Amino acid sequence: MTSTDGHAGVAVGDVAPPFSLPSLRGATVDLTAYRGKRNVVVWFSRGFTCPFCRAHTDGMRAGYAELQAAETEVIQVAPNLLDAARRYFGPTPLPFPFICDPDKRLYAVYGLGERGALEATKTAVVSFAHAFTHGDTTNQIRGAYFDVMNRNFLRRLHHHASSALDQGMFLVDKQGIVRHRTIVGPIEPMPGGGELAKLARERCGAMAVASGVAFCRVRSREIYLSNSRRSSNWSSISRRREPSACGSPSRSCCA
Numbered sequence: 001m002t003s004t005d006g007h008a009g010v011a012v013g014d015v016a017p018p019f020s021l022p023s024l025r026g027a028t029v030d031l032t033a034y035r036g037k038r039n040v041v042v043w044f045s046r047g048f049t050c051p052f053c054r055a056h057t058d059g060m061r062a063g064y065a066e067l068q069a070a071e072t073e074v075i076q077v078a079p080n081l082l083d084a085a086r087r088y089f090g091p092t093p094l095p096f097p098f099i100c101d102p103d104k105r106l107y108a109v110y111g112l113g114e115r116g117a118l119e120a121t122k123t124a125v126v127s128f129a130h131a132f133t134h135g136d137t138t139n140q141i142r143g144a145y146f147d148v149m150n151r152n153f154l155r156r157l158h159h160h161a162s163s164a165l166d167q168g169m170f171l172v173d174k175q176g177i178v179r180h181r182t183i184v185g186p187i188e189p190m191p192g193g194g195e196l197a198k199l200a201r202e203r204c205g206a207m208a209v210a211s212g213v214a215f216c217r218v219r220s221r222e223i224y225l226s227n228s229r230r231s232s233n234w235s236s237i238s239r240r241r242e243p244s245a246c247g248s249p250s251r252s253c254c255a
Contacts, residue, residue, distance in 0.1 A: 009111010016172040017109050024098035039072040039204045044168040052187045063193020072200040079104050112166040179203035
C-alpha cells in the first residue's frame with residue numbers, strides 16, 4: 001500500500017492493522033476494543049527522553065482534553081523497553097495509553113522505516129546539542145541510566161547510532177478506518193493534541209456519520225430491491241399456478 005505522500009505502508013482509507021500490547025499502566029491495549037466507541041490516534045514516537053520527544057508529549061498532553069471532547073483516544077507507541085518506561089515515568093504516568101515496541105515490528109507493519117546511520121548521527125548530534133545548550137540533559141541521563149539498569153544500554157546505543165526511526169500519527173475512526181496520517185523524520189515537528197482534535201472532528205465525525213447514512217441508504221435500497229424481486233417472482237408464480245377455466249393449474253390445458 002502506498003499513499004499519495006510517497007510512503008509505503010498503511011494509507012488513508014485502509015483498515016488500521018490491529019495490535020494488542022501491554023501498556024505503561026499494566027493493562028493490555030487492544031486497538032480493536034475502540035471499534036464503535038472512540039476514534040484513536042495511533043502515535044508512533046521516537047521515544048520519551050530526548051527534548052524533541054518530550055516537547056511532542058507536552059503538546060499531546062496540552063490538547064488531550066480537546067481530544068477527549070472529540071471522542072478520540074491517543075495510543076503512544078515507543079521503541080523502548082516497557083520496564084524502562086515504567087521506571088522513567090514513575091508514579092505519574094501519561095494520561096493516555098502508552099505501549100512499547102522495542103523490536104519495531106509494529107512500526108514496520110504501519111510502514112515506518114529507519115533512515116540509516118547518517119541520519120541517525122545527524123539526529124543524535126542535533127538532539128544532544130539542543131539538550132546541552134538548553135541545560136536540559138537530566139532526562140536523557142535518566143533515560144540512559146534506566147537502560148543500563150534494564151540491561152538495554154548497548155541495544156539503545158546501537159539503535160541511536162545506526163538508525164533513525166520515522167515518526168508517524170494515524171487517525172483511526174470508530175469503524176477502524178485510517179482517515180489521516182502524518183509521517184515525518186525523527187526530530188521533525190508533529191501535530192499537537194489540539195490540532196489532532198480538530199482533524200478528528202473534520203475527518204472522523206462528519207465522514208463517519210455520512211458514510212453510515214450512505215451505508216444505511218444503500219442497504220435499504222438493497223432490501224427494497226430484494227423484496228421487490230421477491231414480490232414480483234411470487235406474483236409470477238401465483239399467476240402461473242392460477243387454475244384455468246377447466247380447473248387445471250396448467251394455463252395451456254384449455255388451449
